[in-house]
Amino acid sequence: MILAVTMNPSVDISYHVDPFKLDDVNRVEHVSKTAGGKGLNVARVIVQMGENVLATGVLGGTIGEYIIQELNKNSIPNTFLKIEKESRNCIAILHGGKQTEILETGPALSEDEGKACLDKYEELLSSISLVTISGSLPKGLPADFYCNMVEISNRRGIRVILDTSGEALKQVLQQGEKPFAIKPNTAELSQMLGMDVNNDSNSIQQALKQDIFQGIEWIIVSMGSEGAIVRHQADYYRITIPKLDVINPVGSGDATVAGFAVALTRDNPPETLLKTAMTTGMLNAMESGTGSINMEKFDHYFDLVKVEKID
Structure with a gap:
């Protein structure tokens, strides 16, 4: 079973307002509310792929209860550390082809709550074969x-796919215990390394030769519509994807993580693993719902993904 961790979930609310008027009243007819957070998107896609997953993290208050209800409605098994503080809302206002976001920071956890998180996490690992950790702290x-x-996962011999950024990612990469896989983009690499990393394969390969990345089995550098450059141990791959009719790209990175995790649990060879990960990311971009894929289209787009080993 895959454990999908989201430490700071939210209710994602989309308001369709056109025109959007500042300093005035805006009435909203079309509202969508979903259980949000990168790890919950991962869990949602894993379920759609027919694999076993357990969603976990931290939730509190009436917002937390709503998230659990939505997960249960979508048959996503879950168990969260419950706290008294209220979980967060994240609001997206869609107007004139643009998107304005209002993101709550969420609850502040105490030292004791942090310890309780780690205790619960370690307890859950007894029935887990793979972990995904997604999003901010x-x-x-x-x-x-x-x-x-x-460190707890590695001690148990359980692989971790880590999808985070900024200081949280940098801290992990600077320690001796490394995750099994990470999924940065070029902007995140540039920020972390203090150097310009672009979508050129040579630029990415030079960046990934830094000592900070040693000991990580898989590094997937996502490049949006240009595909990805991937390092697996000492081997490099260029992944090319077809042109898509994109409806909603939000959550495509999470869907990529989900596909990667599922392929790992199925012990797929490297080429199949990479094609699966990119296919689920593409399928998400072609759906209106975040963390949603149409598996009926999987085989068609899987065959269109090209994996080329770079010498």
Whole structure:
């Protein structure tokens, strides 16, 4: 079973307002509310792929209860650390082809709540074969919190796919215990390394030769519509994807993580693994719902993904 961790979930609310008027009243007819958070998107796609998953993280208040209800409605097994503080809302206002986001920071966790998170995490690992950890840390937790989670997993011999950014990712990469896989983009690499990393394969390969990335089995550098450059141990691959009719790209990175995780649990060879990951990312971009894929289209788009080994 795959454990999908989301430390700072949210209810994602989309308001379709056109025109959007500042300093005035805006009435909304079309509203969508979903259980949000990168790890919940991962879990949602894994379920659609027919694999076993357990969603976990931290939830609180009436918003937390709503998230659990939505997960149950979608048959996504879940178990969360419950806290008294209220979980967050994240609002997207869609107007004139643009998107304005209002993101709450969410609850601040105490030191005791942080310890309870790690205790629950370690307890859950007894029935888990693979872990995905996605998104930001809630306030109150130290930047090296994911380091502890990776260390606990590695001690149990359980692989971790880590999809985060900024200081939380940097802290993990600077420690001795490394995750099995990470999925940065070129902007995140540039910020972390203090150097310009672009979508050129040579630029990415030079970046991934930095000592900070040693000990990581898989590094998937996503490049949006240009596909990805991937390092697997000492081998490099260029992944090319077809042109798509994109409806909603939000959550495509999470769908990529889900496909990668599922392919790993199925012990797929490298080429199949990479094609599966890219296919689920593409399928998400072609659906209006975040963390949603149409598996009837899977085989067609899987065959259109090209994997080329770079010498």
